[in-house]
Amino acid sequence: MSALFEELAINGMRAKNRFVRAATYEGLATDDGHLTSELMAIHEELAEGGVGTIIAGYAYVTADEQPNPNMLGIYDDSFISEYRELVDIVHESGAAFVSQIVYGGSASRLDPPSKRILGPSAIANPKTGIVPAEATKRDIEMLVSAFAAAAGRARAAGFDGVELHAAHGYLLSQFLNPLLNKRVDEYGGSVENRARIITESVTAIRNEVGADYPLLVKLNSSDGVEGGLTERDSIEAARLLAESGVDAIEVSGAWRACEPKVYRDKPYFADYAKQLVREVGVPVVLTGGNRSIDVMEHLAAEDGIAAFGLCRPLICEPDLVNRWRDDPSYQARCTSCNQCSSTAGHRCILPSR
Numbered sequence: 008m009s010a011l012f013e014e015l016a017i018n019g020m021r022a023k024n025r026f027v028r029a030a031t032y033e034g035l036a037t038d039d040g041h042l043t044s045e046l047m048a049i050h051e052e053l054a055e056g057g058v059g060t061i062i063a064g065y066a067y068v069t070a071d072e073q074p075n076p077n078m079l080g081i082y083d084d085s086f087i088s089e090y091r092e093l094v095d096i097v098h099e100s101g102a103a104f105v106s107q108i109v110y111g112g113s114a115s116r117l118d119p120p121s122k123r124i125l126g127p128s129a130i131a132n133p134k135t136g137i138v139p140a141e142a143t144k145r146d147i148e149m150l151v152s153a154f155a156a157a158a159g160r161a162r163a164a165g166f167d168g169v170e171l172h173a174a175h176g177y178l179l180s181q182f183l184n185p186l187l188n189k190r191v192d193e194y195g196g197s198v199e200n201r202a203r204i205i206t207e208s209v210t211a212i213r214n215e216v217g218a219d220y221p222l223l224v225k226l227n228s229s230d231g232v233e234g235g236l237t238e239r240d241s242i243e244a245a246r247l248l249a250e251s252g253v254d255a256i257e258v259s260g261a262w263r264a265c266e267p268k269v270y271r272d273k274p275y276f277a278d279y280a281k282q283l284v285r286e287v288g289v290p291v292v293l294t295g296g297n298r299s300i301d302v303m304e305h306l307a308a309e310d311g312i313a314a315f316g317l318c319r320p321l322i323c324e325p326d327l328v329n330r331w332r333d334d335p336s337y338q339a340r341c342t343s344c345n346q347c348s349s350t351a352g353h354r355c356i357l358p359s360r
Contacts, residue, residue: 009304010304011024011025012025012332013025015060015314017313018222018254019220019221020060020103020221022059022167023059023102023103025315027062027314028317028318028321029257029259029294029317030065030225030318033049034077034078036078036079040073040078040079040080040086041086042079042090046079050063050097051096051100054099056329057332058102058317058321058328059328060104061105062106062257062316063079063104067079067111068110069110071122072121073111073115073121074112074116074177076116076118081106086164088164090106090160090166098165103167104165105168106157106164107225108170108172109172109178110125112125112132114176114177114178114181115135116135120135125142125178126181127178127187127190127195128187132176150208151207151211155215156215158222162215169220170257171222171224174259175259179204179208180227182201183205183227184230186234199243202244202247205248206251209251209252213252218252223255223257224253224256226248227259228260228279228280241279242282245289246286249287249289253289254290255290255313256292257294257316258276258294273302274297274302274306276293276294280312281311284310284311284312292316293314295316297317300331303315
């Protein structure tokens with residue numbers, strides 16, 4: 008049997024295979040971030056489709072800062088019971104379930120945006136034009152506490168782990184980005200300083216959930232722009248995260264700039280992921296452009312990649328993993344369009360997060 012269908016172990020979490028449903032923004036929660044029947048059905052279908060681990064779409068951690076409309080929330084204890092119901096549904100079909108938590112910052116697409124948005128520095132976001140308030144040290148302490156409290160709620164709800172979102176231009180990613188972080192205190196300048204809010208959040212989460220609870224971080228391989236986070240800086244940040252207690256790193260990056268036809272069957276961030284495994288040694292989940300089971304098999308066997316994140320292919324075909332299990336020669340339909348690398352007639356309509 009393919010190594011891709013062997014057990015994935017991340018701290019105390021055990022998943023039946025190495026396929027991970029990478030988080031996506033469905034936009035189907037209530038206005039204040041609570042679950043709906045549509046979200047319940049989507050996750051049930053995914054779990055039944057054979058994927059070993061599902062990472063839920065990002066959930067915002069403070070009630071007064073919502074990055075996108077109708078996204079999930081986890082900012083108070085009212086979410087625990089309903090998430091517990093969703094976790095039970097996913098577990099019944101044999102999948103592990105991870106909660107992803109986020110503070111959006113100036114990457115917000117909410118219209119109008121939240122009244123007060125924090126950032127590392129008061130610099131306009133090049134994509135949204137939003138100028139955040141420079142976070143004070145007290146603000147940073149509040150954010151770190153909010154991440155820890157959200158992780159505690161995830162554990163109370165029965166999630167198998169929690170993932171801290173530090174990629175895709177959201178707040179923690181902004182702190183890592185020299186173009187947006189011009190601070191001159193201990194949270195700006197060197198990679199160690201720019202990563203400090205993340206390592207402090209990791210420490211706070213560990214204090215909240217304990218040493219045996221799986222903690223992942225989603226990290227950009229680079230920001231993909233001149234002057235932004237480089238791959239070398241990202242490797243150093245990953246080393247600091249591993250030293251602070253992170254169990255695994257999900258590798259992503261500037262995926263919108265990646266043309267599937269250029270990469271063909273090669274995952275977008277594979278070279279960085281291989282380097283991360285060699286230099287840091289933490290289990291790596293590689294997300295972005297995973298289309299070929301043969302390529303993933305090689306990366307697992309030869310390069311030590313622990314798991315593979317899939318988003319658009321599983322939106323097109325939620326039962327794709329079962330199809331691959333039953334017929335390894337099966338070709339995923341998600342292979343050619345610019346929007347999601349999928350063929351005509353697909354139903355891939357959701358943006359990756």
